[in-house]
Amino acid sequence: MSEPKRLHPIAMLLNVIKAIKDMLVPIIVVVVFGGDKDGLAGTIQLVILGSICLFVIVTAVIEWFRFTYRIEEGELRIESGVFVRKKRYIRFERIHSIDVSEGIIQRLCGLVKISIETAGGAQAEAVLSAICKEEAERLNERLAEAKRNKMLGEQPEIDLIAEPVIKQESVMTFRLQFPELFLMAATSGAVGVVLSGVAAFVSQFDEIIPFERFFGEYEDVLKLGTFLLAVFAFVAALIVYMLATIGMMLKYAQFTVEKKEDELIISRGLLEKRQLTIPLKKVQGIRIIENVVRQPLGYATVYLEYAGGSEADKDSLKVMLFPLVKKKHLQKYLEQCLSDYVADVEVEPLPARALPRYMFRRAIFFIPVIIVFIYFFRPWGYVSLVLLPISISWAFLQYKAAGWNITNHQLLMRSRGLSKQTILFHKSKIQSIESKTSWAQQRKQLSSISALIKSGIAFREGKVRDVEAKDFDAVQTWFLKNSRTK
Amino acid sequence: MELQNQISARTLKVWRIIGFLECLITWIITIAVLVLTIIFDWTPWIIGGMIVLSVIQPYLGIYLLPLIKWRRFRYEVRETEIEIQRGIFVIKRTLIPMIRVQHVETNQGPFLRKYDLASVEVSTAATVHTIPALDLQEADELRQYISKMASVEEEDV
Numbered sequence: 001m002s003e004p005k006r007l008h009p010i011a012m013l014l015n016v017i018k019a020i021k022d023m024l025v026p027i028i029v030v031v032v033f034g035g036d037k038d039g040l041a042g043t044i045q046l047v048i049l050g051s052i053c054l055f056v057i058v059t060a061v062i063e064w065f066r067f068t069y070r071i072e073e074g075e076l077r078i079e080s081g082v083f084v085r086k087k088r089y090i091r092f093e094r095i096h097s098i099d100v101s102e103g104i105i106q107r108l109c110g111l112v113k114i115s116i117e118t119a120g121g122a123q124a125e126a127v128l129s130a131i132c133k134e135e136a137e138r139l140n141e142r143l144a145e146a147k148r149n150k151m152l153g154e155q156p157e158i159d160l161i162a163e164p165v166i167k168q169e170s171v172m173t174f175r176l177q178f179p180e181l182f183l184m185a186a187t188s189g190a191v192g193v194v195l196s197g198v199a200a201f202v203s204q205f206d207e208i209i210p211f212e213r214f215f216g217e218y219e220d221v222l223k224l225g226t227f228l229l230a231v232f233a234f235v236a237a238l239i240v241y242m243l244a245t246i247g248m249m250l251k252y253a254q255f256t257v258e259k260k261e262d263e264l265i266i267s268r269g270l271l272e273k274r275q276l277t278i279p280l281k282k283v284q285g286i287r288i289i290e291n292v293v294r295q296p297l298g299y300a301t302v303y304l305e306y307a308g309g310s311e312a313d314k315d316s317l318k319v320m321l322f323p324l325v326k327k328k329h330l331q332k333y334l335e336q337c338l339s340d341y342v343a344d345v346e347v348e349p350l351p352a353r354a355l356p357r358y359m360f361r362r363a364i365f366f367i368p369v370i371i372v373f374i375y376f377f378r379p380w381g382y383v384s385l386v387l388l389p390i391s392i393s394w395a396f397l398q399y400k401a402a403g404w405n406i407t408n409h410q411l412l413m414r415s416r417g418l419s420k421q422t423i424l425f426h427k428s429k430i431q432s433i434e435s436k437t438s439w440a441q442q443r444k445q446l447s448s449i450s451a452l453i454k455s456g457i458a459f460r461e462g463k464v465r466d467v468e469a470k471d472f473d474a475v476q477t478w479f480l481k482n483s484r485t486k
Numbered sequence: 487m488e489l490q491n492q493i494s495a496r497t498l499k500v501w502r503i504i505g506f507l508e509c510l511i512t513w514i515i516t517i518a519v520l521v522l523t524i525i526f527d528w529t530p531w532i533i534g535g536m537i538v539l540s541v542i543q544p545y546l547g548i549y550l551l552p553l554i555k556w557r558r559f560r561y562e563v564r565e566t567e568i569e570i571q572r573g574i575f576v577i578k579r580t581l582i583p584m585i586r587v588q589h590v591e592t593n594q595g596p597f598l599r600k601y602d603l604a605s606v607e608v609s610t611a612a613t614v615h616t617i618p619a620l621d622l623q624e625a626d627e628l629r630q631y632i633s634k635m636a637s638v639e640e641e642d643v
Contacts, residue, residue, distance in 0.1 A: 307611065431612040432582040438575060452612045459612030476581055480567060 004068035004079070010109050011067070011130040015060035017105075023052075069128060071139075074146055076116065078126050090125055092146035094118045096282070097263075097308070099316075100136060102273035112136045117308060170260035173336040176252065176268075176323055184301070184324035185248035187293045252323050259337050264304075266319065276319065282306045284429045284453040285460065286321070286341050288330070291419040300327050302334075305423075305455040317456035340409070341424045347403030347414050353444050354466035355399050362395040404449065404464050404471070406478050411451060413462035423462035429453050433479055435472040445469045489560035489571050496601045497619035501552035503597055509544050516540045561617055563628060565635060568608060570615055586610045587636035592625045608632060 020027070059082055067080040076095070078088045099115040106113055114136050116126045131139075176184075253270035264283075267275040285305040294300065302322040322333060331344045366387050373384035401416035411425040430451050437447040449472050450463040516536040523533045551574055560571045568582045588611055592604040604625035606617040620628065 431586050431610040432580055432615070434578055434580040436573075437577045437579075442577075452610075454611040472579070479581065480583065 004070045005135075006068055007064060007128060008109065008111050008130040008132060009064065010105060010111060012060045012064045014103075014105060014129050015063050016056055019056045019060065023056075071142060076126065076139075088126060090116065090118060092143055095125075095143060096279055097277040098140055098143060099277060100273075100275040102269075104271050106130055107271070107273065114139065170258040170265065171336070172256060173259050174255075174257040174322055174325075174333050176255035180299075180324045181249055181252060181255070182245075183294075183297070183299065184252065185245045187291070188245075188248050189291070252320075255320075255323055257321060257337055264321075264337055266304075266321070276316065278304065278306050278308065278319070280338070282308050283338060284455055285426065285462075286334070286338065286343075286424040287460070288343065288422040288424075289419050290327070290422075294324070295420060298327050299324050300330060301325075302330065305453060305460050307454045308456070340426055342407055342410060343422070343424065345405045345407050345412060347405045347412065348467075348471070349403050350399060350464075350466055351446070351468055354402075354446055355396070357440070357444075357446070357466050358395045358399040358402075359392065362391040362398075366391040402464050402466070404467060404475070406475070411462075411475065411478070413449075413451065413464050415462075415464055423451075423460070425451050425453055425462060427479065430479065431459070433472075433475060437469065441466065441469075447472055449475060451475075489562045489569055491561050491563075493556065493559050493561075493617065493619050494603055494621050494624075495556075496603060498552055498556045500597045500601055500603065500619060501555065502548050505547035505552055506544075508547055509540070512536075512540050512543050559618065563632060568615070568632070570617065580615060582608060582610060582615060584632070584635045587632060590629050590632045590636065592629050594622070606632075 062082050063080070066082060066085075067078070069076065069078045071077070074092050076090045076092070078086075078090075080086050080088075095116055095118055097117050099117065101113050101115070102111070103113065105111075109130070110133065111130045112133055113130060114128050116128075118125045250270045251272075252268050254273075255268040256266075258265040258267075262280045264278045264280060265275060266278070267273065283304060283306050287303040287305055288300050289303065290300045300322075301320065301324060304319045304321040306319065308316075321337070322330070325333060331342070334341055334343055370384045370387055373381040375381070398416045401414055401420050403414050405412040409427040411427065411430065412422060413425070414420065414422045430453055433449065433451045435447045435449050441447055445468065446466045447469045448463060448465040449467055450461050452459050452461050454460075516533075516539070519528075519533050519536050522528060523530070554574050555572075558571065558573055558577060562569045566584050568584065568587070570580045570582075572578055572580075588609050590606065590608050592606050594604045598604055598619055602622050603619040604622045605619055606625050606628050608615045608617075617625075617628075
């Protein structure tokens with residue numbers, strides 16, 4: 001398939017949608033501030049709007065026409081550009097994964113979008129926004145073939161005839177069941193994101209949309225009482241919550257993790273499908289989060305820390321391995337897909353003399369708040385005293401949760417902010433370790449230890465505060481022992 | 487066990503110059519606030535605080551903190567790892583295995599150049615670790631040494 005190919009024509013529509021999305025703010029401004037729709041001004045406005053639309057559509061068509069891809073000499077060659085012609089040649093060996101996703105438009109037409117990622121790129125190297133499934137399959141085949149050839153080329157001693165390359169079947173290692181999906185969506189806190197989004201949106205348009213006038217007319221209604229208002233607010237919050245839950249469910253429906261040779265394939269989504277392929281050697285660590293709602297129910301969320309993903313695509317930076325999993329089953333699933341990591345180990349508890357420091361850290365945060373409340377809002381300010389037992393028990397929970405463990409080549413660090421966080425590091429992936437000791441810690445012979453791994457385009461830090469000072473020596477010895485040799 | 491190497495004693499001078507420049511900024515702001523306070527009859531609290539700050543800052547920023555920082559900073563570059571200790575109130579000790587070093591570079595700002603110093607910056611896949619100031623020649627040698635010892639496997643990260 002060396003002749004240049006174009007994307008499916010539906011890509012034109014996708015181009016238009018993307019252009020409109022990019023220009024959303026100016027369009028809204030024009031529509032809102034447009035003001036006078038009559039007379040000459042109105043006509044000029046219409047003409048401008050019309051020509052913008054025309055421009056967008058024409059550009060989209062040319063963009064589609066100019067965009068060609070072909071496979072030649074072990075390279076994927078893409079040529080594109082309307083005003084600036086771009087030629088992008090990507091060698092197969094450099095490609096480390098192909099992500100397949102399907103947006104709503106692609107699904108309706110039976111197409112897929114593929115993003116091609118190369119090592120170290122901050123963004124996807126190339127995106128083919130709409131090609132048919134067979135074509136994507138073929139591309140994948142060619143890529144796998146090229147990779148195999150490369151591997152064989154490096155190890156010429158392998159007898160090609162005696163050992164034909166067997167294409168391994170993928171093994172399903174995890175599937176998110178419906179009850180879990182529902183529970184995960186309902187406890188995800190996505191509602192917070194939606195609410196803050198709405199709040200930000202409303203505050204943005206506060207000055208543009210005349211709320212004053214709008215509500216002014218309904219003032220009489222509002223006078224009916226705060227009760228009605230409260231009911232209204234409650235119902236609104238409930239609706240937003242339900243929408244957020246449904247949104248999360250659609251996003252994470254049909255969540256599966258498959259293992260195929262040395263890759264993990266994570267697929268999810270009902271309306272919009274996404275498939276992420278992560279080579280096992282790119283996996284840097286595992287992060288287990290138990291939030292306050294899920295922990296009592298015995299559930300945890302597991303994230304995959306990996307070196308890759310692109311800044312432009314936030315979803316690719318925070319990858320869930322298991323969106324929601326019973327903690328007691330976690331080990332079983334983990335063994336199936338990442339057998340290097342062990343989750344069910346006992347952590348080294350902190351020494352008792354660390355507890356006052358945990359208490360102090362909470363107190364320094366809460367006590368000023370309590371004082372301010374009592375000082376300014378007497379007598380009701382005394383209610384804030386309930387924060388005292390809350391902060392004490394919070395500190396105690398943080399103290400109980402914290403700890404570390406070393407098992408073979410794995411370092412585990414556990415701590416609690418609000419949620420309990422456990423990070424599993426493999427020795428060969430740790431970039432650096434660090435201890436921090438303040439003078440107060442030094443007096444008590446305590447110190448805080450942390451370890452860094454690469455994650456996405458930045459890094460992830462695991463940290464345990466106030467461990468025995470000599471613990472760092474133990475971690476250090478362990479860390480240096482085998483990392484001396486490759 | 488204390489680490490062996492210290493950074494150049496001339497670093498202290500550089501840090502003190504920088505500390506002095508920072509004080510200069512504070513003093514200018516203080517004078518501006520003083521003028522504004524007189525003109526617009528502001529509350530005396532602000533200017534009071536600013537004056538206290540402009541007295542304390544020289545002591546801390548020019549004398550005390552650079553001294554502690556300089557004394558605390560220690561490093562050792564061994565065959566297989568780099569160890570750095572730094573900090574003023576909190577002592578941080580970092581350990582970087584050689585095989586995690588992706589690249590190493592030396593840098594010279596205008597102040598460092600004046601005193602013939604350079605900083606050495608060691609990058610891993612995750613972060614950058616800095617040795618703030620060494621003799622230029624020493625820094626160059628260290629850079630070459632680290633770069634020779636480091637041989638990271640690109641594929642892993």
